[in-house]
Amino acid sequence: MTAAPSLPEIKVDAHAAAADAREFLERDRLMAAYALADIDQPDVEGSRWWVARRDGDVAAVALVVVGLPFRPCFATGTPDALGAIFREGIREPRILLATPPRGRLAIEAIYRFERLDHMRRMAVSVDTFRPRITHPVTRLGPEDLDAVIDLYGHASRTYFTPDRMRRELYFGIYQGSALAAAAGTHVRSARSGIAAVGNVLTRLAYRDRGMATSCTSAVTAAALEEHRDVVLNVRQENAPAISVYERLGFVVHAPFIEGPAVRRAPWERLFGSLKEKK
Numbered sequence: 001m002t003a004a005p006s007l008p009e010i011k012v013d014a015h016a017a018a019a020d021a022r023e024f025l026e027r028d029r030l031m032a033a034y035a036l037a038d039i040d041q042p043d044v045e046g047s048r049w050w051v052a053r054r055d056g057d058v059a060a061v062a063l064v065v066v067g068l069p070f071r072p073c074f075a076t077g078t079p080d081a082l083g084a085i086f087r088e089g090i091r092e093p094r095i096l097l098a099t100p101p102r103g104r105l106a107i108e109a110i111y112r113f114e115r116l117d118h119m120r121r122m123a124v125s126v127d128t129f130r131p132r133i134t135h136p137v138t139r140l141g142p143e144d145l146d147a148v149i150d151l152y153g154h155a156s157r158t159y160f161t162p163d164r165m166r167r168e169l170y171f172g173i174y175q176g177s178a179l180a181a182a183a184g185t186h187v188r189s190a191r192s193g194i195a196a197v198g199n200v201l202t203r204l205a206y207r208d209r210g211m212a213t214s215c216t217s218a219v220t221a222a223a224l225e226e227h228r229d230v231v232l233n234v235r236q237e238n239a240p241a242i243s244v245y246e247r248l249g250f251v252v253h254a255p256f257i258e259g260p261a262v263r264r265a266p267w268e269r270l271f272g273s274l275k276e277k278k
Contacts, residue, residue, distance in 0.1 A: 008055035010084045016051035018042070022192075024051070024058040028076070030123045030253045031100065033194045033231045035063045035074040037187035044167070050089035052081035060085055060103075064092060069158065070260075071095045079106035086110040091263070098258040111261040112268075120242070121253045123231045126224050128249040135214040139222075140170035140182065147179040148172070151201060169195070171218040173211050178203075181211035183219045188227060195223040197232040200241075213244050220248060233258070 013020075018039050025032035025039070038047040046067025052060040060077020062085045073095040075082055082099070083106035098119075099107060140148060142162035148170070149157050170184035181202035188195035197219050202212045216232075223230045234241050236255065 010052050010054050010059065010081050012084050012088045013051045013053060014048075014089055016049065018049075020058060021049045021051055021061045021063070024061050025076070026192075028254075029192065029194060030229060030231055031121055031256065032061075032074065032076060033121075033192075033196050033229070034072070034098070034187055035061070035076075036192040036194055037189035037196065038063055038065055040189040040191045050085045052077065052085050054078075054081065062086070062090060064090060064095060066092075073097045075099045075103060075107065077103070079103055082106045083109060094260065094262050096258070097261045098256055100254070100256050104257060107261075110264060112264050113257075114260045114262060116257055116259040118236045119233050119256050119258050120236050121231055121233060121256055122242075122245050122250040123229055123253045124220060124224075124248065124250045125229055128251065129220060129224055129230075130247065130249040131221050132210075132217045132248060133214045134210045135173050137171045137173055137214055137218040139218075140172050140179075140184070141165050144170075144172070144179070147174075147177075148182065151179045151182055151203065152199065169219050169222045170199075171215050171222070173206075173215060175206065180206040181215050183212065183215035185219060185223055188223060190226060193228040195227040195230050197223065197230055200232075213248070216245070217248055 021039055025036050029036060038045060039049060045065045047063055047065050049061060049063040051058055060081030062075035064071055064073045071092050071094060076099060079102060082103045086107050087110050142165045145160060145162060145165055148160050168185045170182060172179045172182035183200040186196045186198040197216060200212050200216055220230050
């Protein structure tokens, strides 16, 4: 009896060229939007990436933004290649992980989700965008930093900086001297032609008036002037938000999972592998 041929060994490259990682991520650019933007500007937030190859061909890519304290991480590829990256490459004790669902089991052998959110990636282009602004919106900049931090909470002070307010696109609605609602871009890249909208927030007293819609619409319109695709994330159970985004022309691209994850201790990984063999 002839034994089945074994698959070529997976090799993890911690020093892969940005072009190699970008080429793989472009296969699903809407899902990999954040990673593409971070890989195009590695010095902005301090991005690192790992590539797993099988027989010379890229089979998975993972990227961690080491410049942010919550360590955002995006990973995509075949499950076995992802498992190799998380086993041999990424050593962060804690990350905020986003990945398509098929990679979950391989990654969870190395990292344990503390919480798991089922998300949808939505996207819009110039052809599908339907602007809807019913309130006067203001472009926000470094001079609005105190008002922005007051809206999002003082824990956001390390995230919102003058550089971020200059670099990203933020729009808000003032009620008197207070910022009542705002939205902005998390990341964007002129090279990849992509931007990600987020941080959509309205103060409790001003909700259900369409302010979030107006802010999101303004940010999206500004982003589409410079980028061909705009994406955002939403929890799959958040039907009201999905409805708002759909009215603006966003469509669901694909599901993914996201949540804080901690690296399993060696004994925990060994115990898990022994259980699987029984």
